[in-house]
Amino acid sequence: MDSNEPVLLSWSGGKDCALALQEVRSGGLLDVTLFTAITEDHGRITMHGVREGLLDRQAASLGLPLEKVFIPAGCTDEEYGARMAEALERARERGTRSVIFGDIHLADVRDYRERQLAKAGMKGLYPLWGMDPRKLPESFISLGFRAMVVCADTKYLPEGFAGRDYDASFLRDLPPSVDPCGENGEFHTFVYDGPIFSAPVTFATGERVMRDGRFMYVDLVPPAT
Numbered sequence: 001m002d003s004n005e006p007v008l009l010s011w012s013g014g015k016d017c018a019l020a021l022q023e024v025r026s027g028g029l030l031d032v033t034l035f036t037a038i039t040e041d042h043g044r045i046t047m048h049g050v051r052e053g054l055l056d057r058q059a060a061s062l063g064l065p066l067e068k069v070f071i072p073a074g075c076t077d078e079e080y081g082a083r084m085a086e087a088l089e090r091a092r093e094r095g096t097r098s099v100i101f102g103d104i105h106l107a108d109v110r111d112y113r114e115r116q117l118a119k120a121g122m123k124g125l126y127p128l129w130g131m132d133p134r135k136l137p138e139s140f141i142s143l144g145f146r147a148m149v150v151c152a153d154t155k156y157l158p159e160g161f162a163g164r165d166y167d168a169s170f171l172r173d174l175p176p177s178v179d180p181c182g183e184n185g186e187f188h189t190f191v192y193d194g195p196i197f198s199a200p201v202t203f204a205t206g207e208r209v210m211r212d213g214r215f216m217y218v219d220l221v222p223p224a225t
Contacts (some may be wrong), residue, residue: 007125008035008067008091009100013050013058014189015140015147015166016102016128016181021062022143022196023127024100033065035087035099037080040070048150048188053222054203061197067091081116088120100125104133104183133181137171145194149187152216156186159216163205190220 009024011017011034024032036055037046044051052068059066069087071080088099099117103110103126113124128136140147149170152162156178164170166189171180178186193200206219 004031005029005098006031006033006091006094006096007098007100008033008088008096010102011036011066012048012102012188013045013055013191014048014102015145015191016104016136018102018145018147018191018194018196019136019140020100020102020127022194024125025196027127032100033067033091033096034059034062035067035091036069037071037084038068039073041073046071048190049217050150050190050220051222054190054201054220057201057222058191058197061199061201063198084116085120088117088122092120092122096122098123098125100127102128104128104131104136104181106183133179133183137166137180141167143195145191146200147189147191148218148220150190150218150220151188153186154210154214154216156184159208159210161187162208162216163218 007029009017009021009032013036021032038044038052039046045055056066067087069083071083099122101113101124110124110126117124147166149162149164149166152159157175161170174180182188192203202223203220204223206221209217209219211217
């Protein structure tokens, strides 16, 4: 595709979308807008639970525009889909035809995305697709990215994994059954530094909260301004 063609990048604030951004930037794509779902009742990134203020700081350090899609807490799949479809239609009216995702190997997830995008007359781009999930973490770390694990699913991991840095030590301690990229939702991350950032995104570690009886979240608090 044309390097100047506008694209959206599905941005959760985590490591896989950061690696996807690294890939497309190295491939020459320039006109990238971050695209993030925010749970409007709480002002946090949907699923990852990271505060909206830290998302804003990420985008500023990346030097990229950010489009937020506000989703009600506890909404149905239909309402979620409708909010996303409206946002995609607005982007399409501005000339966007493609959305980048950091998916690696879950075919059902990719198929779902393609069906939703087709309704909007758009297509998906998957720069990490098919890469070895055992080698991607090594690449992430060796490139100089830094991330913290902000959520651990205690169905797969002890709750103490939440709040740890995503580093070689974390990877060594993972149970063999857990995907080292967390592709099955075993854990989520927040990237706060790396080669695509102009400066680290600073924060303090706040309280730990168990939600739905299984998801341990660690709150990251932006510095006072």
